[in-house]
Each structure stands twice: as C-alpha cells, then as structure tokens.
Amino acid sequence: MNSIEALVRPNIRTLSPYSTARDEAKGAPDVFLDANESPYAGLGYNRYPDPRQKVLKARVSALKGLPAENIFLGNGSDEAIDLMYRIFCTPGRDNAVAIEPSYGMYAVAADINDVELRPVPLGADFALPVEELLAAADANTKLLFLCSPNNPSGNAFAPSALMELVRRFPGIVVLDEAYADFSAKGSLRAAVRECPNLVVLQTFSKAYGLAGLRIGMAFADAYVIDLMNRVKYPYNLSEATQELALKALETSPEENIREIVSERERLFQALPSFPFVRKVYPSDANFLLVQVDKADELYEVLLSGGIIVRNRSRVPGCSGCLRITVGTPAENDRLLQILCNYA
Numbered sequence: 001m002n003s004i005e006a007l008v009r010p011n012i013r014t015l016s017p018y019s020t021a022r023d024e025a026k027g028a029p030d031v032f033l034d035a036n037e038s039p040y041a042g043l044g045y046n047r048y049p050d051p052r053q054k055v056l057k058a059r060v061s062a063l064k065g066l067p068a069e070n071i072f073l074g075n076g077s078d079e080a081i082d083l084m085y086r087i088f089c090t091p092g093r094d095n096a097v098a099i100e101p102s103y104g105m106y107a108v109a110a111d112i113n114d115v116e117l118r119p120v121p122l123g124a125d126f127a128l129p130v131e132e133l134l135a136a137a138d139a140n141t142k143l144l145f146l147c148s149p150n151n152p153s154g155n156a157f158a159p160s161a162l163m164e165l166v167r168r169f170p171g172i173v174v175l176d177e178a179y180a181d182f183s184a185k186g187s188l189r190a191a192v193r194e195c196p197n198l199v200v201l202q203t204f205s206k207a208y209g210l211a212g213l214r215i216g217m218a219f220a221d222a223y224v225i226d227l228m229n230r231v232k233y234p235y236n237l238s239e240a241t242q243e244l245a246l247k248a249l250e251t252s253p254e255e256n257i258r259e260i261v262s263e264r265e266r267l268f269q270a271l272p273s274f275p276f277v278r279k280v281y282p283s284d285a286n287f288l289l290v291q292v293d294k295a296d297e298l299y300e301v302l303l304s305g306g307i308i309v310r311n312r313s314r315v316p317g318c319s320g321c322l323r324i325t326v327g328t329p330a331e332n333d334r335l336l337q338i339l340c341n342y343a
C-alpha cells in the first residue's frame, strides 16, 4: 500500500461502487429498456444523465489543461469538500486541520461527518502559519484545508508557502481556489500531476457566474479522482446542468473578471476615506473585507438601503468586519452613496 492509499478509510478502499446498466453495456444500443425510465421524452429529460460527464469533462479538460483522469465534477465544490471527509476520515476517530478564519463549509462538513476539525489561526495580516499548521497534525490527521485566495480575508498566499505545506504535510492537502480567477497569483492545479496528496478545488459559481447551476471541480491525482467517482452519487450532475454548463462555457468570463477586478480596486481606493472605516484588507478575490467602527449598525443601515453584505464581525480574526462582494459599477455606486449618507 502506498502512502495515499494508507490515508483512505478501509471501507472506501475496498468499496464496490454502484454500477449503472449503461456503464456495463458494450456496443451502441438505441433502444433503452434497462433503467426503468419513461420512453416518452417530454422536455427531453426522460433519460438518466451521463454519470461520468464525458462531454462536459472534455470541455473542462481543454479549459484547465489537465486530462479528464485528473478531474472530478460535483454538485458545487461543497460536494467535493464533503467527499474528502467521507473518503479519508473515519468518523469519531480521524481529524482534519484548517486555517481560521476560512470558508464555513470545512467545519460544517466536519461536524456532519463526526470528524474533529482543528482550526489554526492565520498570522498577522492573515499570513499563512506554515509551522503551526504542521504542528497541529497527529497520527489521525488526514486532511488539511487551505483556501487561496482565502474567504473571508481575501488574500492569496504565496505559491511557494502552499507548496511547502503540500510537501511536508503528512496527509491530503485540499487547496480551495474558488477565487483564483480574480488573483494575479493564479492556480496550483497543474501541480496535482506531481503531488499525489494535493487536491485543488475550483468552482463555476464565482468568476463564471453559474452559482445557480451548482458545478464544482476538483483536480487531483487519478487515484484520488477515482475514489471520488466511486463515492459520489452516480448522477450527481443533472442533464440540464451539464447542457447549460457546456453552453455557458462557449463564452469567456474574462471581460466580467476584468471589470470586477477594476471595480474591486475602485472600492479599495474609495472605502478608506469614510471616517468609520478602520481598515480595508487587500483582496485577490471578488470581495473586500472591511473593518468598521460599528459593524452591526452599518450592516443594518445597508440592509435598510436594500443592500445585503456578509457580517463577519463574530468570526475569529475578523472583529468589526463586513465582507462586501464587488457588484456591478451601478451597484457599487449605490453602496458608496449609502455610505456617504451614513458618514
């Protein structure tokens, strides 16, 4: 057994996955009496979707520059996060490590799976605490969750520091790159070809504007991707989702990304001039973390002006902070207008 296999839960290592009738079939049948579907097409969704998502995966492969064997597609990256626990962590025994503050789903999915999550605080100005993260691991640690650019702090970590953790951490390193499209630091997904313990998560929910479709991606060594495919629900992406994603991917998001980044810089310049703004953290993502005098009060003021933001003021390391997503130029103008009237 190699070192990655040794991290896998024993019941998952030997799992026989659900096999669909069409997985087993050879030849090219054109009458389908195998899956108890309706023969009547209706809106065109009477057949089960492709469980391996071949066509969409080929498109993602071209887009991301990795072979299909290194790609998993799921119902949002949230599905991939949950799968990490289900594949690697024996409930009530194994544990995971994560940076704090970070994305809330790492902790929720840990709780659901009865896995202990060990939060390690980020350093000053949200710096990556490399040695502290390594020190938090013990013999039952299976996963390390990193997020870069990090939600809610907004900063991307140095690729060299992330790669040092991949090299030295004695388990699977899950690097969540949901916001990588907005960052000049780019992505580390190509490194999954050399690092069997690295899993990189990306999503179509942010830069690609497809949050309502629910499509997340994981990039990893073929062995880990195979485990994910075995454990996932066979039909985790609906036919409609796969079709609409292919259609959406005919258009590049580059122009929208450029505008969001330029609006982010405009807000980053404008916000510090308000007397109640204490600090605007630099952001490599499509949001800004803003520390203000009275976070709860300002949150309500914005809400009565019809704008909802994320109140992160009770999150460790984020006292007094609101997280504000970058909107359209008109939406950002409206935000600034309400702040002008509040000041």
Ligand SMILES: *Cc1c(COP(=O)(O)O)cnc(C)c1O
Pocket (backbone or CB within 6 Å): 075, 076, 077, 078, 079, 103, 147, 151, 176, 178, 202, 203, 204, 205, 211, 214, 215, 216
């Ligand atoms: C928004 C977000 C996600 C969610 O991705 P889905 O693909 O929509 O499930 C994942 N990770 C982070 C850090 C996020 O902020």
